[in-house]
Amino acid sequence: MAAQGKPFWTVPVAAMLTGLGCTADGLSTGAVEDRRTRYGANADSQPRKVGPVRAIMRRLAEPLSLILLAAGAVSVATGDAVGGTIILAILGLSIVLDTVQEGQALKAAEMLRRSVAVKAEAKRDGAFVAVDVGALVPGDLVRIRAGDIIPADARVLEANAFTCDEAALTGEPYPVRKQPGVIASALAADADNAVFRGAVAQTGEALALVVHTGRDSLFGEAASALAEAQTPSPFQRDLHAFGLLTARLTLALVLLVLTAHMLFGRPVLESLMFAVALAVGLTPELLPMITTVTLSRGALRMAARKVIVKRLAAIHDLGAMNVLCTDKTGTLTEARITLAKSLDPAGAEDPRAATLAALAAHLGGDRGALDAALLDCRHDPAAGWVMEEVRAFDFSRRLGSVLAQGPDEHLLIVKGAPEAVLKLCATRRDGSIMDAAAQGQAHALVQALAGDGLRAVAVASKPWPGAPRELTAEDEAGLVFEGLCAFADPPKATAAAAIARLAKAGVRLKILSGDDPVVVKRLAGLVGLKADEVLSGADVAALSDAALAVRVRQVDAYGRLSPDQKSRIVKALQARGAVVGFLGDGINDAPGLKAADIGLSVEGATGVAQAAADMILLESDLGVVADGVEEGRRTFVNILKYVRMAASSNFGNMLSMAAASLFLPFLPMLPT
Template structure:
């Protein structure tokens, strides 16, 4: 429920005692994609959802039509619920209430998933070709590369999944279930057919349910139908039974959520037997289009693969024609293909994102979808609500006045009765009223009244009412809610002992009093009443009419001490903060002033209606605060900012935030949020704080920067190597390097790259948003790739003229010299272009990267000199060569550093 002028937020929602929430039921990324795929955005073309099969529809339709007694008998249960023995037996029979795609992969399934990427499959094919062409050493080396890549990815993902499972176990999702004739909070996975559950606003529907009793129960079925408006559910069909389960008014389906009202319902299907579970299975083979990050990685991958498919045949033809040994040329071309294949890309991407997820968990941010880490780092606009983000979310009741602004104990009594007897979603406003009532020793008042009925809160009316009676007195309807919405149903106003008509003059005076309270930063809630006929013991929304305004209750929600520095930190990091709230604009403006958030313009929700996209986009860019916003308006504004080219984050935790969370590039919620908000989010904050979010933004940028390092290194290094190979193939009477040498070099280089996810990142990458721009990678590759070829040619000349390695008889010396130079230059480039700064200056590599590259350099220097040299067809190099090599590498470093300066001045470093 929400009172006052702001819709409910989850942080303000103290659910029933002991209840703890998380995204548990739909936690897997695959199932979340199903959920989002089915939840079509408002305003888009609506597609009719896939219908249930006749076999699945029949039992649902039967349950929808049966009377309560027959239904309870059919499922072997009673209104008091199952006992523990029955529930345990059924859990063994039906299994846990988890969708099949959500269950963790078995270790061998996970291992296979880590192996089956295009690069590993290509390498496996090359290994088989090498084996059948009698090149066993090449087959072993290529196979080792596949094993290394797969094993590393398997270990990294297993560690990440284990960490995520431990975090999920901290905040399990629970539902209110009647067991052993009492209400209990049980994990959703333990629900079984025949359970009796209780629902309230904000709950996700935990299974397929038949409604047994409902009070103004409205359910959003957009996840299954694409319909934007919630539908009302009833205990009995009001018309002939429909032909489709989704059209049944008495059924609720897993994956949907309660918007308002309350209900008692019977579980009729769980897990894969639910409508949602069957639908998820049917669409499992189609997970939807790749997001921007996935599309970017795919584009780069195919660029490198196409590069390989073009260059490998060229290498084959040039070496075959010049060397007249087509088998050797073919094996060499295969080795080039292996070297050009970015086989470590899936592992690097996964390991970097997984490490980022673990690091974010230490910052109190839980990642539901790994790709969201990149979007978090790229975010340049953050849309957030006010309550609990800018403010402490610790509301205290400050005033209780009549309509004229005089203190009134009677208004507090009315508010106390309303908050105590309403059974919907209680927020901190209700808690503050109840606590204030207890402090004033007013609970005896509650003993004098009996509750008869209620009208739950919803986000259209933004008010709620209870019907109470005292003794033989006529029933009294007490309504409280947002001031304007309460005034809409008022005809009179109380002034002392009089009830006066609510004319224009009095209405202006009332709004002036409320405005003054808002100007003090107080959230104002209107309280109104109506006496009903003695025989009327039930009410509907139509009874909210002809009310008498009694007065106001006003609350203070002070700003957080951390908000001002967090806003400054976000601004310094290139993130613009915009406030999207349902609250009053005066209250919001006052809070913004207190926390130092400059307000360029305030736009009210009603002003957005009727605006075209061009005008809305201009307002979205210009304004800082958007007040009195509806859920649909929040979603529209987020989409508009996205279409304007921004990467938009949305932080929300209420029922009304779910559409905007889905529309944002990165949806952010908190672990105390309502279920539907957590399901729609990509990230979960364990603490609702902008400072925590700022730490998450920096970690997202760190993760993305390390991932981009590998991509740039791989692209530029491969591009330069191909140039060198083509030139050497055309000029030399022998191969510049044997296939075995290329494979060993590539394996060692990949080992050094595996430490990149753990590298440190320069502050400049953390201080502004980082966007995925594949075209920058191509430009980077063209500028830095050919530099290594210059020094490869110098090395060729040194070996040819300086050491006489110019004939097939001396080719082993030539190949050994280029093997060492190529490996060291490739390893050196890791440190040269991992940062704009020189490697010996401010930018320090992470210890894992430093140790990995040092190990590779040591192996490269000692392998030709070791007893293993003959096995790898290498030979010892003269000592003077290493002196010349040092000069070459220093010159290479100097040229790369000069290119970095020129490149940065023209294009920027990243």
């Protein structure tokens, strides 16, 4: 819902309620039914399903299949029932095997997609009840708790320490704070008063008003790309081209022989029968069977490596791939925030800041992504300590405090955003005054960490002089600056080695991320990818298609990309003749997955990404992709061996027969 073309997060709540024709008390059952009829189900556009009959007809329409059909029919018509039946049986068996294999893979992928049933808590008839996500409609009032998948685009009406993980939508790995209010920015990235379908609630809880569902949601366009017709893959194009070439050569040879025989005064019927025999002999009858069996064996080998091959031809396409575009979060990285550094006020490595921060997180009950990273690095961080008072973190103060009694210290520990904590500090740990110069040095250190793609949390403390009591804002002053904790989403341990293997195989990797270009550049360096230049979404938007087609050959890393821009980069690479693969797991990756010659996703990916992919990796490991490239090339070589053998023998034999027939007093070959 937008007022006068404005995004819904810029519209006052009262105006939104009026526009939606509802109140902040939820909907009645009758109103829900009316709205479901009006707005439809809260679901993505599904890929066009192809039934078995249509799938078989599509394969029969291939030039090579038509040649074999014609050869079989002619053989039967001219009396060679056995030969014709064999040709038709081989063709039929090949098509059936191909159709069954792809059908089984699609069923496996569908079972994987349905393995998690998602519910939402909506207020219906005055009470909150659990309903299927697909049953939500605009105007519904939903309650969202930590761990819930955001079921629809919605406006936040109430929030309690509520944050969302929007990595699947934007590529940003850090939690995003959400709170009620109205903002002026039209950018979804700035909409901290709205939640978007596909994100995950990380901490706290919220009450939200559903505004857009299904295809009308912010990323519904990305999902609706799946409903578009699938373009032929490189393998299908190559096979189609080979079939046309075979048909042209066969027709040319038949016409040439028939014309020559007519000029030599040979009987017309015998000459026609001989030409038909040549046509049958030129046909590579076993190619469909060889192709299907070879690809099926490749699919079985890939399945042993925990890869679901949804489309058999994708194995060959993976082998032909020479550019792999990949998202960052969850594919190259762990999609899990970890503690990268613990620094003292001067920027030197020192564990005290992380130790105090972990102690505060444990005693204060903080369970955000950054707190979890702190606790992962400290075994029993509160040993010997007792929590006496806590002033919980909130987003207005951007910090939280814990009063704790330890074996040797009685401390107030404060942690939070550097800009909030640093201004409360009076001294540094070494006793020096936290004057303007020291403040500037601390802020410069925070900026340096940000330049390396790291997020900083400041830690401060002060000795507590007396008995415990309820903490106030006045207590959070005159602090001692203890240092900074820096966090990052680390690269997968296997990423660098897998990228090196792909490079050795002639596959160039490009990072297409929705995250900050600075973070993308840092990650590229960590995984061994040269990225002297990183283009942002704004840079890509400023380029024409022709200019982008030039730049994509020079630049290997991109940040702050929209879903459409990822797809545009893929198409620019294809325009330069590249066979492009795309590896992604988020909703924002669906257009890129759809546009690529070979789409790859992972088990934990969103349903939209899995539906758009040609292969699903049950283990998120780039090494499997490198294995797949080798498997695809092995499959291609095996098919090529048969093509070369069949082409050389069939054409050689038939040309010899055609030439000999002009000089022999009898025809060397007939259809029967």
